[in-house]
Amino acid sequence: MAAVVPRLLVVEDDDSIRTALRWALEDEGYDVAEAVSGEEAVRAVAVAAPDVMVVDLMLGSMDGFAVIREVRREHDLPIIVVSARADTHDIVAALEAGADDYVTKPFEVKEITARLRALRRRAGSGAPDLPPDEVVLDKDPAAPLVLREARGTVHRGDQQLPLTLTEFRLLCELAGSPGRVFSRQALLERVWEHGFFGDERIVDVHVRRLRTKVETDPSAPRLVVTVRGLGYRLDPQ
Known part of the structure; x- marks a missing residue:
């Protein structure tokens, strides 16, 4: 072929x-x-x-x-x-x-x-031919937030969220170790792989964009939280 x-x-x-x-x-x-x-x-x-x-x-x-x-x-x-x-x-x-x-x-x-x-x-890192692995990030009974990494999707209730590739990778990285604090540099190395252009503020930009899509109230995030002076962590709800 x-x-x-x-x-x-x-x-x-x-x-x-x-x-x-x-x-x-x-x-x-x-x-x-x-x-x-x-x-x-x-x-x-x-x-x-x-x-x-x-x-x-x-x-x-x-x-x-x-x-x-x-x-x-x-x-x-x-x-x-x-x-x-x-x-x-x-x-x-x-x-x-x-x-x-x-x-x-x-x-x-x-x-x-x-x-x-x-x-x-x-x-191409997703594997759509694998069984779907569901991770519930927010158990809101009205609209749970579900990450399906193998399928490359995130749903809030019945709605699939329009995450970009980088936002999806960032969410997967945080969700892979819930409760763990990731520094901005660690996220640059893990999510961007090639180190991007060295400015750690890129992580803040993408976290802010991610929050507008996955948080019920992006102005008061509960899921992707900032740990002042250290970085970010994901707290499943």
Whole structure:
């Protein structure tokens, strides 16, 4: 049986950078499609259903932030931002919008491919052919919170929660050792694998996003709690 070729969408309005990325990623075995604007990117995701997306932030009328937010409404594919904007506020904003990783320009293509491999390993780490392993994180009788790691799903009652890949991995890591405090650095090493860009605040961003989806009251979290000065832990309810 022939191997499945992963589909990748490059969203970049600079012709030279887009072409260089395409050639390099095709050499890595990807089936690469291109988009030169935010609007074109959103259409391409809807039509071509890529497995992963690499997107620049500065795209004109519809910038990369808007693209990510729009894609995240319907899709949970891994998204890597590649941008010349290296300010921490831009990085945090992109991750808040729903990106999984962030690489600043100039960059080595091998760094992009390494991060893509790490994201795809995490995306494929589930085992849908295994019996579902259910972990009840919140026993609320009206709407229990159930994690099914093997299936890659989290449900609140009958509703499946739209967690991104990184949010799901973060929840699984915390749920694997309930009551244990994880430092931000430990979570970076376990969830991001390749160490991301070294800023531990990325963990805070993703925890905040995760809480908006799994907590009944994100402003007063009871499930994913902060341990001041140490990190985070998960307290099943």
